[in-house]
Amino acid sequence: MPLGQRPGDKSESRYCGVETEFHDDMPHLLTESLSGGFDFIVAPLIDPSYRPSSTSNGGSGSLVLPVAASDLILSPSQWSSHVVGKISSWIDLDSDDEKVRLDSEITLKQEIAWASHLSLQACILPPPRRASCGNYAKCVNQILQSTNNMQLWLRVPLEKSEPMDDGSANANSDFSGGRMFDSWEWWNSFRLLCEHHSQLCVVLDILSSLPSNNSIGRWFGEPVRAAVIYTNSFLTNARGYPCLSKRHQKLITEFFNHSVQIVISGGLLHNISGESIKALPANDDDSHLEVMPTRHALRPYLDYIAYLYQRMDPLPEQERFELGYRDFLQSPLQPLMDNLEAQTYETFEKDIVKYSQYQRAVCKALIDRVPDENASTKIMVLMVVGAGRGPLVRASLQAAEETGRKLKVYAVEKNPNAVITLHSLVKLEGWEDIVTIISSDMRCWNAPEKADILVSELLGSFGDNELSPECLDGAQTFLKADGISIPSSYTSFIQPVTATKLYNDVKSHKDLAHFETAYVVKLHRVARLAPSQPVFTFTHPEYSKKSNERYKKLCFEIPSDSGSAVVHGFAGYFDATLYKDVHLGIEPSTATPNMFSWFPIFFPLRTPLFVPTGSPLEVHFWRCSSASKVWYEWCVTSPTTSPVHNSNGRSYWVGL
Template structure:
């Protein structure tokens, strides 16, 4: 242990015995005006070293409330779901929104992030607005030279990881900014907010007092946990990888006996601030504060916080009741010189030529070897990959069914007529490849008797050559297909030009009635299907246009697979063209061998027992949760806002970088995460992912129960709905024997041990900065409380004791470029 020589005793004293540097600051929750140099001088004369200052003004608060309120009112008046409206955008700060300006005096100011935001909100819209406000305030405070910021802790412990993820992003917005999270020693965080907090605007279905399926109050957790705040802080610092510029502020209420506080848990924490707060029922704290002892631990500082004559300056009773002493224990240097690691964007790792498109190769070819998914927008696929695509008869048969249903539904709606007086439906296959979907569209037209005009759009120059040859030589095509060499996002749409070339420049375009694509990856959106289809939606008819697929969703479950973990351990980093850490922060497509679904439950009457279940009990099936979903086509208003943000017409940036034009495609799991009860002890090596998609559902689609021995796939003409699935719970009923996709695997660098009757809470994010898309994921292990759990549902009420966690893993360094 480091030590120093004590001259008087001629002995060595440990560093812990050396008094820390202590500064006294003053915090007033009702301070709304600017902190001027005159005010700072008065504070210093009164014995204070520092003052706190809100970053934004009540004017900004009112502006945000008005913006969110108008958004909800617009949704109600138009009877439009909030999710179908573009998110409200907060324009940059104006002089009326903040009193702060760059100044040398700002070194004596601690900024306070708006306490009325709710980063942990269950309502996605409130959480979205809150994190944008956090980003704006942190960035502006850093610009003004303020190096210390206080942010109030999460309103709900359920949303701790969602809160921590936003704070982690904010830490990257100022290379010298220290963020101090205000948490109570025990109980709930008391926040004194002038006006309406955003939490009160949350929709009823996301209310903290919402009831679960059994009618129990989810938000009512009874008496607060003694170590609840420590658990929140421990989860936060773990997700933030023990960031050096993140610390805790402990708030102590005078109504709580100091001796009863769990101070034994907090002294080792990176604490630089201590805030003794008082409730409204306590006598006002005097101003200025009594002198502080020069030596002592944080516990003694809090215990001595209220010594002195409480009757002095009694005339300030109302104002002082809203004040607190802010004690700051700083390191030798207030400003950390740790600079942010630049966010480099290395090129996507090359795919092994011997294993083209590994998530779609046939099962015998890939015996469980983890492989990196292809980058659909930046890579051109090889010939062998297209060949493998066509070897799955199920997928293309299902696509043909979907196109046939869409043709039957659209024929009466298409205004244009052919030479024989019948409607001609325009079908565009984007990302046509070798053209299997083109052939299926022509076959669907032949079987239904609906005339079509087919366009094949392909960016791969080599595949474009083959498409032209096939158009000339294939009897089914017979020169009827218009082949276009173009990225689908830059294609202007059908023209009146030659079928073999797709028309020339300046020709009038018309809209597409059916837009067909096969852009889905093993996790639904991991090959950037949302970004591709957003970019080509401008060619789709705005009234009756149909996208095939119409929607898709991603699904997860924890997996034990020592074989995959061992393979990643043994794989050299230079083989993947990345660092040792980065190989654990990528999703891989795998064919599963020697694995176990750890979270299982008895099958329900509505779920089919999956084939090949690795669980020991054949009567059990895995708990597989949906993470998020996408729907096409998007509401035009959302795409219009995205185009305006991309073109700089709207002055509002994205929270994770860029101009925010792709922010509508960011996704995350619910604030409470996905909870997987694990009945028997085991080791989780990662998360395995699947997807489900609705290729087409007719407006007259039904949900009739399928008869015994008959799957939904056999009843598609009656239900008028066609679906694909790799989810083991639904694959046999929706698309049996399909082999086009392997599961995706999100590894944990350190496997997580789960005890008997434990649970794993999983959180995942789909991030974007307009340049690329990446995934972030983490897991936490809990000892499940008696009576908790269920068949994979999210647990209500309190969780058990946390016993482990993975930390945050992120593929941002190897994002999939757009």
């Protein structure tokens, strides 16, 4: 049964599993585990003492494999709902001993074929036994090419020897020669050989000692499906119960947030008095299975994991709303070329935080420009350029009311459909004397007078990517010499990320164009590898005749305790100064809270970039323009050199 209920959260991490040894009476094993409160078991499918070469026919003949149970004893639906298969852990596909290697290849294929026949959702592959696992990966890759939709989860320890230690490799590792060991590099090499296959995932073995937070952080950009926690990693609390260290607790919570299932493994190591044991409800879903009256030996550990799950804060409403958008790639809007639909306007107008920031900015500007003594006489000309259905008109009028200043408002909008709504709004609100509606593109409107204040909301996730600079360059011709623009400036930011899910989604299109396109996306399964850095800044008004083309070279340093990393692309953000100290933005370290109008942007790399520990990451970004369009180009020149992406905007551009 699930660990608990969180409103709105339907993620896999509600389910907890238990790892078992091989048992030839699988129904018994399963009943015991499910009635003990676990949702699934991780179990060997075939007796691990069996070897293909010990049979005379080399495993290819009429021999009956020593399975845990057949598909007659447990139905495929029982298998698939409750069992994750465990491939025999003795296999060693990179052994120098050819007999061991060939036995291992046969066993791997046999067991996965059997698991696939049983319709299992996933099988766990044992950890590689050697630093170089080329043949293991090649065999798994062959299987992945031809398997149904069963996932293969490569099991690796969550382990990295730290350079600041005494230099010796961790005792848990099998490796000789005292080399640095970082299990993430194992995984990375394996999945590169398998071309980032989307059915290849990872299971982490959580040990009692954890590597640095930066090093762990890399895994949140990877397809981690489960984490195995051993009973010997649990501490004992004052009452004799198992509990986990603070760092382990935090890690488990992070796993819950990233849909990683917990699996408990090992024997009962905590001696708990019988009194505190609560009555166990039978598992309703599986009432057809024989209910075992005895309490499961690992129940105290399960109870503790359930406690960690249940004590998590409920998801905020905004997060719940955004759940469906997590890691889902969207094409950025082209508001200049396309007219937005009513529904899009409606969604964005609901962003109360954003408009209250605009209102604050207009308030401050009005107070600065109109002294109190002139408040009743001086009329400020304020133009909302790109008025849409009127939210900035409303915010501006509210600011006037709040500050007691007088406004004359022009609402300029190029979308004729939105202009209809604007007229209706002005009538409804009785703003006819104050607001003039102009149905025109701001870049070519011939204004009858000049404005004190230009207000606009033309920013995209990457700041200038919806062509705010080009639009405001056009609009500033009808700004007074001392007039101001709200926003007064904005800056884009990027940071390198590991994002296997996004990379695979881009790759699935099998073309170059999708690898040279920026996407709007609610980043979730992402590892942010270094703090973001500013890219392009635009200031308004801008009278210098400077081009809106830009070039920026950035150098990121990934913290050395992270270890090596893979970069799938760059997350992009913006921060805008509306007026003086009133800002608005989504750059993670300064993001405006509770604002939902913008998800980050994602610039992919065509080939995942491996960054060895300590290597600087040199990145180039260009903003380019022609008579008809604006586009970005980007590339990497260190540690290795990538092609320049999106040359001449061949794959992705924003129309003028």
